[in-house]
Amino acid sequence: MDDVGRRQYSIILVTCFLFVNTLSNVYGGITSTFVRSEFPATDIPLDHEVFAVPPGYNAPQQVHITQGDYDGKAVIISWITPDEPGSSEVQYGKSNKNYEFTALGTAPTKYTFYQYKSGYIHHCLLSNLEYYYKIGSGDVAREFWFETPPELNPDTPYVFGIIGDLGQTYNSLSTLEHYMESKAKAVLFLGDLSYADRYASSYEYDQIGLRWDTWGRFVEPSTAYQPWIWNTGNHEVDFLPQLGEMTTFKNYLNRYTTPYKACNSSDPLWYSIRRASAHIIVLSSYSPYVKYTPQYIWLKQELKNVDREKTPWLIVLMHIPFYNSNSAHFMEGEGMRSTFESWFVDYKVDVVFAGHVHAYERSNRISNIKFNVSNGYPYPVPDESAPLYITVGDGGNQEGLAGPFLDPQPEYSAFREMSYGHSTLEIFNRTHALYHWNRNDNGKKLPTDAFVLHNQYWASKQMRKEKKHYLRSVAAGLGVY
Numbered sequence: 213m214d215d216v217g218r219r220q221y222s223i224i225l226v227t228c229f230l231f232v233n234t235l236s237n238v239y240g241g242i243t244s245t246f247v248r249s250e251f252p253a254t255d256i257p258l259d260h261e262v263f264a265v266p267p268g269y270n271a272p273q274q275v276h277i278t279q280g281d282y283d284g285k286a287v288i289i290s291w292i293t294p295d296e297p298g299s300s301e302v303q304y305g306k307s308n309k310n311y312e313f314t315a316l317g318t319a320p321t322k323y324t325f326y327q328y329k330s331g332y333i334h335h336c337l338l339s340n341l342e343y344y345y346k347i348g349s350g351d352v353a354r355e356f357w358f359e360t361p362p363e364l365n366p367d368t369p370y371v372f373g374i375i376g377d378l379g380q381t382y383n384s385l386s387t388l389e390h391y392m393e394s395k396a397k398a399v400l401f402l403g404d405l406s407y408a409d410r411y412a413s414s415y416e417y418d419q420i421g422l423r424w425d426t427w428g429r430f431v432e433p434s435t436a437y438q439p440w441i442w443n444t445g446n447h448e449v450d451f452l453p454q455l456g457e458m459t460t461f462k463n464y465l466n467r468y469t470t471p472y473k474a475c476n477s478s479d480p481l482w483y484s485i486r487r488a489s490a491h492i493i494v495l496s497s498y499s500p501y502v503k504y505t506p507q508y509i510w511l512k513q514e515l516k517n518v519d520r521e522k523t524p525w526l527i528v529l530m531h532i533p534f535y536n537s538n539s540a541h542f543m544e545g546e547g548m549r550s551t552f553e554s555w556f557v558d559y560k561v562d563v564v565f566a567g568h569v570h571a572y573e574r575s576n577r578i579s580n581i582k583f584n585v586s587n588g589y590p591y592p593v594p595d596e597s598a599p600l601y602i603t604v605g606d607g608g609n610q611e612g613l614a615g616p617f618l619d620p621q622p623e624y625s626a627f628r629e630m631s632y633g634h635s636t637l638e639i640f641n642r643t644h645a646l647y648h649w650n651r652n653d654n655g656k657k658l659p660t661d662a663f664v665l666h667n668q669y670w671a672s673k674q675m676r677k678e679k680k681h682y683l684r685s686v687a688a689g690l691g692v693y
Contacts (some may be wrong), residue, residue, distance in 0.1 A: 214452075216366075219595065220592060222529050223619075230683075233654045236692070237459060241622075241625060241626060242621075242628070243617060243621050243628045243629075244628065244629035244630075244631075244660070245630050246629055246660075248613060248631045248632070249301060253331070253381055253383060253608070253610060253612035253613075254382070254610065255291075255379075255381055255610055256382060256384075256385060256430075258383060258426065262406070262429070262430050263380075263382065263426045263429050263430060264350070265294075266354065267352075268352035269295060270294060270295040270298050270348075270353065271293075271348060272292070272298070272334075272352070272354050273291065273292055273294065273428070273429055273432070274290075274291060274345045274346040274423075274425065274428025274432060274467075275289070275291045275347065275356060275435065276290050276291075276431070276435035276440060276441045277290070277435065277437075277438070277439050277487045278290075278396075278441060278468075278469070279438075279439050279441060279471055280338065280474075281337060281339070281471050281474045281485075282471065282484075282486055283363040283364055283485075284485065284488070285339065285341060286341065286471075287337075287338050287339055287341065288335055288338075288392065288471065289302055289335070289345065289347070290334060290335045290467070290468070291333075291334050291347055291419055292330070292333055292334070292425070292428065292467075292662050293331055293348075294331035295331070295555060296332065296334075297319075297320045298320075298332065298334075298346075298348065298349070299349050299566045300316060300317035300319065300320055300346065300349075300482050301316055301336075302314070302315045302336045302338060303345065303347075304338060304340075304344060304373065304646035305340050305342055305343075306343055306344070306346065307585070308357070309344075309355070310344075310376060311345075312342075313340060313343070315337065316336070317335055318334070318336070318491045319333050320332035320334045321333050321466065323462065323463075323466045324607060325419045325420060325421045325457060325462060325463055326418060326420065326455040326456070326457060327635075328418050328420060328421025328422075329421075330421060330467075331425075333466055334347075336471050342360070343357050343358065343360065344356070345357070345358070351473055356436045358438055358663065360665040361397070361439065361488060361611035362673050364487075364488070364489070364523060365488070365489060366521065366523070366642040367637075367641040368437045368489045368639075369488075369639055369641065370397060370487065370638075370639050371394070371395045371396045371488075371492065371636060371637070371638045372398055372400050372527075372636065372639075373391050373398070373400065373634060373635070373636050374399070374400045374492070374565050374602075374634060374635035374636070375387065375388075375391060375399055375400075375401055375607050375635075376401065376402030376404065376531075376565075376566070376567025376604045376606070376607055377403070377404040377445065377605040377606065377608075377609050378401075378404065378405060378449065378565045378607035379404070379407040379607060379609025379610050379611075380407070380423070380426060380430050380609075381425075381608050381609060381610055382655075383632045384430075384607055384608035385430075385608075385659075386608065386611065386632065386652040386655050387607045387633065387634050388430070388431065388434060388474045390634060390657040391634045392433065392434055392571055393436065393657065394586065396636050397438055398440070399438070399439070399440040399441065399452075400441050400492065400527070400565060401440050401442055401443055401529075402443055402445070402449075402529055402530075402531060402559075402566060402568075402604060403445025403446075403448065403497070403530075403567050403568070404425035404447045404448070404531070404567060404605075404606065404609065405445075405448065405464070405468075406424050406447070407423070407427075407598050407609050408420045408421070408422075408423035408424045408463065409450055410423075410447070410610055410611075411423055412452060416531070420463070421463065421589070424463050424467060424604065424621070432495065438671065440642045441485065441492060441494065441498075441529070442458035442470055443494050443495075443529050443533065443667075444464055444466050444481055445497070445498075445531040445533060446497075446498060446531070446568070446569060447454060447566060448461055448463070448464040448498075449461060449465050450462055453466055453511065461481065466534070467566055470483050470494070472618040475496070475517075476504065476508065476510070477510050478506045479507070479555040480498075481496035481498075482494060482499065482507050482510060482511070484514050484633055486522075486523050488528075489495070489523055489525055489639055489640065489641075489642065490523055490525040490527055490639065491518050491523040491525065491527070492527050492528075492529065493514060493526070493527070493528045494513075494529045494530075494613060494666070495507070495511065495529065495530045495548070496531075496608070497530050497531040497545070497568075498531070499565070500552055500675055501530065501547075501548055502514035502547070502551055508551065510653055511555070519537075520560075520669040523643075524642040524643075524667050524670050525562055525563070525639055525645065525667060526559065526561045526562050526668070527562060527563055527637075527671070528563075528564045528599070529564075529565050529566075530564065530566050530567070531566060531567050532545040532548065532566060532568045533564075533566035533567075533605075534564065534601055535549075535573075535575045535578070535592070535624055536569050536573060537569050537573065537601060537618045537621060537625045537631075538569045538614050538617055538621050538628075538629060539572065539614075539617070540569050540571075540614035541568055541569050544568070551581065553579060553581055553661050554581045556598065557581060557595060557597050557598050558598050560597055560599075560668035560669050562599055562665065562667060562668050563599050563601075563602060563665065564599045564601050564602070565602050565603075565604060565635075566602070566603050566604075566605070567593045567607075568603075568605045569603050569605045570605050570606055570609065570611060570612065570613050570614040571606055571613060571614045571615060571628065571630045572603065572604060572605075572606050572627075572630075572633060572671075573602070573603040573624060573628040574601075574625075575599065575600060575602070575624050575626055576600075576623075576624055576626045577594065577596055577599070577600060577672070578592040578593060578594055578595055578597045578598055578623075579593065580592040580593070581595075592622075592623075602647075602649075604633075604649070605632065606632045607632065607634065608635050608652065610631045613630050614630070615630045618628065627661050629660065631651050631652065631653075631660075632652040633649055633660070634649075634650055635647065635648060635650070636648045637665070642670050642673070642689065643666065643670045643671065644665070644667070645664070645665040646662070647663055647664075647665050648662045648663060648667070649662070
């Protein structure tokens, strides 16, 4: 970074600091007084343009991409052809309509869910990253582009969006549109995608699959152009024995793929990626995680694999929050918290994002790892080595907002608001990032909660370095070496 860049960066940090401190006391335990006015939490009508099927026979639809490997040097492009298999090829190149390369995807697959029959699902791995790509052929071919991520580097700037519990309502549309106005390059998704299982009434069972299709078309304006890092929630489980559907995550796993094998995971529901200066760990709240289970064994090893010298930002995604002061799902994450929280503290995780609770909440740095049956420490306590826990389960789904919040507000809760929205995390370098939560204010985007996030690893490393330098200076002054 040159001198001009450093000056601009310093101005940004100072401006952010002043903004945060005029907005709220970051550790003040604030419950927002904002009251969400009436805004329909009902699904967008099926004939709305956001669900429109691309014109032409067998045109590719529901296009989405995700990271295709461990280090961001590949993408997986997925799409559906509704009528027949069509081509599984992806043409791609560095300039628009100049496609120098071709990649062949896996053979398209289909599945059934009760009376629903899916289209043909395609997945294609591009390991030679370029900008523009085309899928389909002839008059129904469709063209898109994506941005190649920067090389792994501890000081690489990057912006992530954070969205959870989205659904397909008018509130969902506001969240998606607001997010697409941001500078974010990739979405960290916290689970609960389509809410298709909400249609499991006796006369709508066949709509479960159809609502996965509408959601895929709904989010395509974003998912076709930048990677969404997928995670699952309870609305992806789809365990419906009354319909003869006993295979969990069936709709999700057929449509959405993850690079789990690249990080030695045994299951696509939990995995990790590295991107720019961040190491992202995705956990499955609805898969076994206790001692000696595959997810437990994998996470124990993956945390050892994190190299904070290369990727200083360590971020964890899950669906059920560890800390939540809403009456909805209160303490529902205790099982996973008691299993993994001490690891998060030991490895200095920077931030844990969760969804599930349909409201927004940010914690202070706290932990509850000292408790045993005799020591008298049953409650969370301040812990500067602990991550921040942030719940962003407010994408806008049909179930509406969660509430009320518990009263009085617990000490571990720093800021909370019962509203819809999304977040962004703008990483500047190895030491600082700027976080925003943006409220959907009756269809308008309004930045509401913000703070400068200090990296846990590099902050502690710098403090140790300064302490060591100070002790050396003292020793030198006393004639001790």
